[in-house]
Amino acid sequence: MRRVVVLTLLLVCILISQHSNAQLNEADYRKQAEEVRKYVWGLNIKAFGERNVPAEYAKYSKVVLAKYEEVTGLTKSKIKWIGFGLLPLRDLTYTHTTRELVKINDAAALEEYSEISFQKFAQRYNNKLTTFLGVRVIKADGTMKEINPDEIILTNNTNKDKKGKLAVSELQIGDMLDYFIQTVEFYNGGSTLDFENFVFADENPIMHYSVHVEASKKLSVEFRAMNGAPDFKETRNEENDIILDAEKTNIPPFPSNLWTSAYRQTPLLRFHMVMGYKGLGANYMNARKPGIIYKNLDAEEVVEDYKATLKNYVVSLRHEVEIYDNKLKKIAQSYLEANGGGKVKDNSTALYYATRHHFFLEPDKETVAAVDKKRNYSSPSDMVFLALLEALFKEFGIGSKFVLIPSKYGPKAAEVMSMSDLSLALLTEDNHIFTAISVFDSPDVIPYYLEGQQATTLDFHLGLGNSKAEKGSYSTNYTPAAKNVHTEDLVYYFDPANPQKIKVDRKATITGLLRLDYQQQLSLFEDFYEEERKGMGIEESFYEELKDSRKGKKIVEEYEHAFEEARKQWKENFKAEIEDQFNVKPEELLGCKIEQSGIFETKPAFKFNTQFTVNAWVKKAGNNFILDAGKMIGEQLKIKADQRDRKVDIYMPNARTSQYNLSIPVPKGYTAEGLDKLNTSLDNSTGSFITTAKLDGANVKITVTKVYKNAFEKAEKWPELLKMLDAAAAFEEAKIMFRKS
Template sequence: MTKLNRFYVFIVAMLITQAAFADDYKQYAQTVRDSIWAWDKAEFKNYNVPEKYKDESAVILALHEEVYATGSTRIRYTGRGLLGFGLNKELNYMHVFRKMIKLNDKKALADNAEIQFKESDKTMGYYSKTIYKNVIGVRVIKPNGTIKEVDISEAVSITEGKKDKESNKKLAVSDLEVGDILDFFYHEEGRIDYMNIPEQVFTFASKYPILSYSVHCELSKNMTNEYRLLNGAPDFTQSTNEDGDIVLDVKQTDIAKTPESKWLSPYRQFPTIRLCVLYNSNKKIYKPLTARGKGLHKNLPPEQILKDAMHAYNGSSYYLAVKTLNKRIKKHLKKNPSLDKKQLAEYINLTLTNEVQLYNTTRYKTYISTLGALFSKYKIDYKFGFVTDRFDTRNQDAIAYWDYFVVLVANQDSQVFGPPRYRYHIGPYASYEGETVQMVTPKTFNTINFSNLEKRQSEMVIPVSSADQNMNKTEMTVRLAEDNSLTLDINRRTLLSGHQANGRYSDLITAADWRDSVHTWLGEKTYMETLLVKAAKNKKEIESHEASLAKIRKEKETEAKDEIKSYHDLEVKELKEHSFSALGVTPDSPQMIYDVKYTLDGLVKRAGNNYILDAGKLIGSQLTLDESNQQRTLDIYMPYARSYEHEIKVEIPAGYTAENIQTLNQSVDNACGAFISSADIDGSTLRIKAKKIYKHNYEPAANWNKLVEMIDAANNFYGQSIILKKK
């Protein structure tokens, strides 16, 4: 046989091998299930709950994970070489997660009765392919020891998008009851081209006690394997297998539950191992110049990860639209020659935001480099800043360059800029506040000089905004509806400043209104104003634009109704109108003002000739803490310091008086928070004022009782009613 013929035979064999990965899924899944259910692990045969955990909602009897990662070079179709075949490096990856949990009450049953999963996933690239095949297995173990395997074909598809594309599957676990043990696993296998496997995170904490949690990893010795221990996590024991690959094992038993479920920063609080398996020997996978070589690397110095982040950013490209932006800036400066550097920096940033939002082209590093190019041109001093998110890892605990976000710190460190995380966001992100940003002065607009890095480096703490800066103020008028005295007519105005403007309310803004507001601030005509210059000629475009806006605003009604439900925790009876008096998206008008009129049932009851009004509920639904959250051992990470203020006017119907209003007077004010309320009568109007304040974005666990005191006061107010008594 000639060499060429042998090559053809080899190609055919390779095609058969690769086809096996795409073989019959049903057979593949059954093989996986048989293998995992056959595990000979003592912890998965122990169905007994220790006496000290008998009263827990649920107990995790056993939790085990396995990770396998190997790199290989295969002959694959690449579009190059003989017959289009060539050598292609790929990463083979497998992850198994198995958990066995005893369900002791209805709440645990409800929380674990459904499982979502994805059977397969793939991404296609130019001459490359990444394929994941996923399998789940579910068994129910009855108190008498009977084991029933759940039929996975009972799962239903969850679709999304206009074409109802399947995103996941959802399995309702049949015949699952209180007292049962749920034993399930998730098996993921991937063949990956030109990328690394997902970062592996092992967290030794849960809202339920864990009797046994173990992890087993087998990682190619030719990979770059890096891991970091966080918050006192147990360390791996290291060994090698018969192929010389790295084997890591860790096991911890009797892990107490972590009842806290709110205001957490898990990477800063829970014992966790983060593991990155990097195919750094593959030249087609990006890695910074400072990347490590093959082998095992534990708890790398944070300075090394910071340099990785700097190299990952260094020399980033900028938007070609910079020429267009430059023309706008020059024109604006000509009209406003007295602008100071801070005002100019704000203008440039919002001009760039408008450009990338208009064309949906936001790319993080490109945004920063473009902003740097423009700042450099207009002689605005700036530095690159590298910062971690306060709801992610700390600076000193970073494991990879992607833990850092790049910002621009300008004008003697007085301004912090970053790409728009939210569509209508202005200002530094709340999750960076209080974080130390590592800064470096660039050599050019997007280049870091590493030869004398120490001389160019500095750091600062990003300022923390106050509760008064992040205000949500409600002005509300309320009256009993004329046609139904059990229905309330409500006019509500919400004024939002700072970080409070992001999220639910900013989502109500249409893109067209946002662009119009920004263009007006930029000193430019809006799209409609441009059309109206030649109205006769643009008649069709004007009609089309108006029709499009009307359709979009109609669609926003659903979101407006959702906002009302979120506020009152009640379905709106009738939405009459909603609009913005101010969008709050430009520096000259930073406050967002939202108006909504609607009718609502559920807050008024008849009592003979009188009415009972749940007046406390007019301030909106409140955070409640169950019994398990009355005590706390973990520090408190809140999104930001904030305040909520309510001024409510209730029209007292003719022939009635308002009684029991003294119950609306509350006052709690301590070092962490405050809830202060009052009520009085002015003629035929009941006036209610309430203010709730979270004074800081962070509190030590020792201060939890002070926050609970404030939260309890707000809930006490929320539960109060007044009587509208017939004279």
């Protein structure tokens, strides 16, 4: 592999010599692109010469005959003046090359590879990224044609952002595609790298997959082989740089597209390059040492990293809490007075609501902050929010400790490699738990992905020369299906004189973990703020809060305009939600309203109503009409043929209940037939699907209840869950006939 080192260093030097420019000019880019193509196409990897695909693989959309990934990291020393002295830093050039040889077996694969999009250049902060591309088409007779790189079309072209795409018009079903993408990133001193995941699995077969890593001896490397992935073989070159290689052949298809947890089920090598450091403060920062390979890093090291970072916030906020405590105490007290009374020192929930109001909802008096849908997706720094809350709790005599919780879609607690693998919460001594993920967070409700996990607690005791953080353990619980309920009350008005138009009156009530998606999609900040303000007992309105702004009336006018624009978009958000729910576009939105935002524990449900019309669900049959009743509750999940045989455990978002109550007035002069065929009952340990249909006076009444009883199921439970899913899918075809009397 000496050739890899030499050529990679050549490319790196070209890039480093020009890193002071915003980007490579076009001539330099073409020259370097040609060098990259010569290098990649010249790699001596036997698998890329393979042309025979086993006959049993013909049924798959595509077959990856060969896949190769190469990562290199090279450092360069520099000195930076930071105001009070010189700071030694290292720049890093990080190169990642991915090459694949793929057999195209059907139209889906052809569509996937007929156009390749990529980020040609990007500059963000002190980091720069340049990408090179090579594409060759191999016909069934063995002839090969390389696609001209001059045919790349720029879809975005600015000084700091260039995106491109290359059409592979020569590609046909039965062909092979040999392509590579190389990304060269220049990190200015002090920047950190993201983790790489080398995934030894795909929904289609992989015949050969190899990974090669080279890292400068000034770097350290962390990696972990997970879920049966091959381990890296470690070697060193003459300069004592780190070299790692891994390889696997004949990788069978892996079902990865339905209710799986990649970090817990998929074979992968998780890898990270870190700038090594052994200078002053290295132990305090828990820094990684240069040239060291950290294989299967102890999760306690990550907890120590988190503890060191979190401690800075805890120390700072405990010192600064007096800046906030009077103001937040006043807000907390107003909440209590508006909700039955009580003392702040006895109520962690009141302090949480006050802190939430301060972080998320207080008006920006100088600049118009986002008041549209984007606002619903904003989140604070969880460390700042929860460290302030912890300091407030301490100030008012409420004991609490921090909780570090892994995601069920991330590594297990014992396999975490990064602080980002853990989410932060705050647990009080009376067992209330608080998070800071979004404005819609509620006390004692944690995100679905943190349920059922083993967590670590940190209880900080700070003192002069005797600071420590006691570690403990904590387990998060799963919420039952009865706590996560989506109820739809629906009235459908059908007029035989205008059969193509159905009017729908809809009332939705959503609780527990099911609320957030709807809150983020449908909440309007202007209305949400008013509801929250009144619930908190805050007397001043939004505009009254702006009275002492330096911008005077201008800031009010700017907010009024922003609210007006947000309300226009809000109606479009409702239309999009209707289409998502019912799989049909509304013809006309007649009305929409949020009845309750679901942000207080005393009023936990998110409630909204809509009135709209659709041109769907009705077919004429002579003088009669057929209604697609099963489609009137929305599309049901259908399990594909290649998903039915499942060998891996099932990671669903959460246990949940969907309840639909339909009322369809029978038009005068018609009778309803076929209701008996709409009665279904299936119930087992994994879930249930129960429907009833009856004539109640002049109305057809249909109830549908669908329950997923558990968030996690072992693979052996799949056949039972499949029965419930199949029953729901079959109901989608249910019909009612309105027969002319």
